[in-house]
Amino acid sequence: MISIKSSREIELMRQAGKYNSLVMKEIAKNIKVGVTTKYLDDVCMKKIKEYGCEPSCLGYEGYPASVCISINDEVVHGIPGKRKIKNGDIVSVDLVVSYHGYHADATRTFIVGSVPKEVEDLVKNTEQAFYEGCKVLKDGTRIRELGAAIEKYAHDHNLGVVEDLAGHGIGSEMHEDPEVPNYDDGSNIRLKAGMVIAIEPMLNLGTKDVYIEDDGWTIKTVDGKPSSHYENTVLITEDGYEILTGD
Numbered sequence: 001m002i003s004i005k006s007s008r009e010i011e012l013m014r015q016a017g018k019y020n021s022l023v024m025k026e027i028a029k030n031i032k033v034g035v036t037t038k039y040l041d042d043v044c045m046k047k048i049k050e051y052g053c054e055p056s057c058l059g060y061e062g063y064p065a066s067v068c069i070s071i072n073d074e075v076v077h078g079i080p081g082k083r084k085i086k087n088g089d090i091v092s093v094d095l096v097v098s099y100h101g102y103h104a105d106a107t108r109t110f111i112v113g114s115v116p117k118e119v120e121d122l123v124k125n126t127e128q129a130f131y132e133g134c135k136v137l138k139d140g141t142r143i144r145e146l147g148a149a150i151e152k153y154a155h156d157h158n159l160g161v162v163e164d165l166a167g168h169g170i171g172s173e174m175h176e177d178p179e180v181p182n183y184d185d186g187s188n189i190r191l192k193a194g195m196v197i198a199i200e201p202m203l204n205l206g207t208k209d210v211y212i213e214d215d216g217w218t219i220k221t222v223d224g225k226p227s228s229h230y231e232n233t234v235l236i237t238e239d240g241y242e243i244l245t246g247d
C-alpha cells in the first residue's frame with residue numbers, strides 16, 4: 001500500500017528533513033584525513049539526540065550504528081568502525097533520522113582531498129542524475145519514467161546503474177511502498193500528490209554488479225571501482241515536487 005501523507009505528516013517530515021540536513025552538515029565538517037568512521041558515527045549520534053530526533057538505522061534489522069558510511073568501492077551500508085579516512089577517498093554518508101515518528105533519509109558523497117577527474121565527475125554526475133529524475137516528477141508520473149530518466153543520464157555518462165538496490169517510499173516507516181528503482185523496471189505504478197519517496201541513485205564508475213561483504217551489511221562493487229550515492233526525501237506535489245532534505 002502506498003500512503004498519501006496528511007498535511008500534519010508532511011509538516012513533521014519537513015522537520016525531520018531539516019534536522020537530517022543539520023546533522024549531515026555537522027558530519028561533513030568532521031570528515032578529514034585521519035578521522036575514523038566510528039568518530040563520525042559518534043558525532044552523528046550526539047547531534048541527532050541534541051535535536052530531539054532518533055537514529056532510524058540503529059537497531060534496524062540489527063544494524064549496529066546510527067549512520068551508514070561507505071568508502072570508495074563500497075556502495076552502501078558500510079558500518080562505522082576503526083578505519084581512518086584517507087586522502088583521495090570518496091565517503092558516502094547515508095543518514096536517516098526520525099522526528100516524532102516520521103523519517104527523513106538523505107545521502108551525500110564527500111570527496112576527501114584530491115581524486116582523479118573521473119571520480120570527481122562520478123560524484124557530480126550522481127547528484128545530477130538525481131535532479132534529472134526529479135524533472136519528470138508530478139502527480140501522475142509513472143515510477144518507471146523516474147527510473148528511466150536517472151538511467152538515461154547515467155548511461156549517457158558511461159556509469160553503471162546499481163539495480164540490486166532501490167529507493168523507496170518513506171513516512172512513519174523508513175522503508176515503505178513503492179520501490180523506486182534507478183532504471184526503467186516496466187512497472188506502471190503512478191506517483192500521486194502527497195506521496196513521499198526517497199530517490200537515491202547509486203552509480204558506479206565500472207559495471208553495475210555488486211556483492212555483499214562477509215559482515216552481512218556492506219555492499220561493494222564487484223570490479224572494485226568506486227561508487228557514488230546521492231539521495232533525498234522528496235514530496236510529490238500536483239505540479240512537481242518538494243525536496244524535504246535539502247538545505
Ligand code: MF3
Nearest residue numbers: 057060063068077094096105
Ligand atoms: N538509507 C538506507 C536505505 O534506505 C538506510 C539503511 S539503514 C540500515 O537502505 F540499517 F539498513 F543500514
Ligand code: CO
Nearest residue numbers: 105167198200
Ligand atoms: Co534510502
